Amino acid sequence: MEIYVGTCGFPKSRRAIYEALDAVELQETFYNMPNPERMAKLRQEAPQFRFTAKVFQGLTHPPGSPTFKRTRGFKPGEKHGLLKPTGENLELWQRFLEAVAPLKPEVLVFQTPPSLRPEPYIYDFFASVVGGVKIAWEPRGETYRDPALIRRVAELGVIIAVDPLRREPPPGFTRYFRxxxxxxGEVNYRYRYTGEDLSRVAGILTSLGSGETYVMFNNVYMYEDALALKRLLKQQKT
Structure with missing residues (x-):
């Protein structure tokens, strides 16, 4: 079993992250379409490092989302976002894939807003985009009212991203924890994980068996918590 511990974004210098951790989930690719030159630079900086990337919000969020205030050079239309299987979204997905390609990301992560309802078309969207690259989906809020939909999406080969301390990890060779x-609530960014919390995470990880698991912290203390988990996992091996 391979375990990759990392952070959502760069809470420290890139060099420090490359040296201390196993992976980073880029957040800048959510707020703006990736810049291919920037993606290539990151890959050149760390040829062996594991990058994942959060998918551009033009595919996942409604046009009125306040997160678009940070977006440059893109104005969402009514047929964008919310995982709608529209021509506009599928074209945007292809543009995103081409732009992020120089990074050679291990996983592309779709995070949908808590307000997204479990519409049947979500399955149709993922059925249209699977293949060629590993993709993960982190459902939140309303979407969890339809666990059957989530199971059907997982059957397509989509990794269902979860917080293992809140939801049971789904089966699969590749697992993605955020x-x-x-x-x-579903998030508490100012929370600092205790030793007991991290021991629980470590216990879950050791129970998973073969495969690979990404453990990505997304809180104020993400760097410190990621380091602490890595130390704990190392101690368990000795």
Whole structure:
């Protein structure tokens, strides 16, 4: 079993991250379409490092999402976003794939908003984009009201990303964990994981068997928590 511990974004210098951790999930690719030159530069900086990337919000979020305030050079239309299997979204997906390609990402992560309802067309969208690159989907909020839809999407080969301290890890050779902190609601970015929390994560990881697992922290203390988990996993091996 291979375990890759990392952070969502760069909370420290890139060099520090490359030296101390196993992976980074790029967040800049969510707010803006990837810049191919920037993607190539990151890959050249760390040829053996594992990058994943969060998919551009033009595919996942509604046109009125406040997150678009940080977006440059793209104005979403009514047929964009929310995983709709429209020609506009499928064209945008191809543009995203081409732009992010120089990074050679291990996984592309779709994170949908909590308000997204479990519409049947979500399955149709993923059926149209699977193949060629590993993709993961982190459902949130409303979407979890239809677990059958999530299972059907997983059957397409889509990795279902979860927080293992909140939801049971789904089966599969590749697993993708995103940890947003504990407490009320689905996220608590100011939460710092305790030794007991990290021991629980380590226990879950050792119970998974063969395959590969990405453990990506997405909280204020992501760097410190990722390092602590790596130390704990190393101690368990000795």
């Amino acid at each position: 940890l947003h902190g504990l407490g009320g």
